[in-house]
Amino acid sequence: MVRAVKIALSDAQQTKQDLQSFLSRDFYVKKEDGYIYFPVIESYTGETVDVSLRPRSTPTRAIPFKEALQDILTPEELSFAKTAYEVVGSIAIIEVPDDLLAKEKEIGQCLLSSNPKIKTVLRKLGGHQGTFRSQDMKVIAGVPTTVATSKESNTKITYDVTDMYFSARLATERKRIYRQVKEGEEVLVMFSGAAPYVVVLAKNSPAKSVVGVEINPSAHEFALQNITQNKIKNASVHCGDARVVLPTLNQTFDRIIMPLPKTAETFLDCALAVAKENATIHLYGFYHEDEFEKAYEHIDAYCKQANRNYTLLSTTKVGQQSPRTYRICVDFSVHPEKKIVQH
């Protein structure tokens, strides 16, 4: 026999919503003689009856998120609910529209039950903010944590999703970069965050060394942890403003990665000052598809100012920021002799 809440069929929908976080997924509901029986978990303290219910086969079937939402939202609410979400490690991150905030906990529970790998559901409270690119979030279901571990290219990157920027979606881009690294290169990652580029490059390329610079102290702490947990020996990270830190390193680099899409170009003078002759620079930026030229103009202006010649190598669309606006990476090399500039 199973503990269940017995309710008239006419009240089924409302009761199911009220019981959402107490429903047992181990048994099927049963309809009989105008009543419905909802199996409940042990912690439920309301009135129950003992009834015979058919057990679900184990392991418990994951209920697809959209399907689970149908049980707790009205058709109108469903029409504007966001069903897309991001998963990093065991954390799912979702937006909940203002009109559904009263049901955020139930929405979180639906997401938890949709995928056994998800242990925590966070609701975004805004976008990435400020220099540190932090992002406010609230735990709405599951284990109360904001620290996630994401796996990519034989590495594990641990970071706090609220305190710093990291995107697992850029794994393919990082692979594109580490495949270009040649034996013995000295690589610089400006704006290194929790060190995904540093760790992934050091682990998967024949670089001699990889150096990261990051201004956000919390991201820097995670970077140190990521270097240690991935047993990286040829990488180091420095905490501070790249503009201030780079001149103190007394080092020049064969490859410089600049993953700060909003303002990376304003640091081109610092990058060029530590770029070896024939160095390759990877400059990230957000540009409308009709305005990629602007990135080339920045490169041209800064190289002229620094008396460096350059060759544009490629432009890669790395992701989409909004309709027709892309995160792009322009790869270019600097060199001593004047060469034809190709666009």
Ligand SMILES: C[S@@+](CC[C@H](N)C(=O)[O-])C[C@H]1O[C@@H](n2cnc3c(N)ncnc32)[C@H](O)[C@@H]1O
């Ligand atoms: C878009 S995030 C990229 C983080 C990391 N490279 C990644 O891909 O996950 C940009 C990073 O640049 C850092 N940053 C911003 N201004 C900086 C500066 N002047 N010097 C060093 N780091 C800076 C921010 O704190 C942030 O972590």
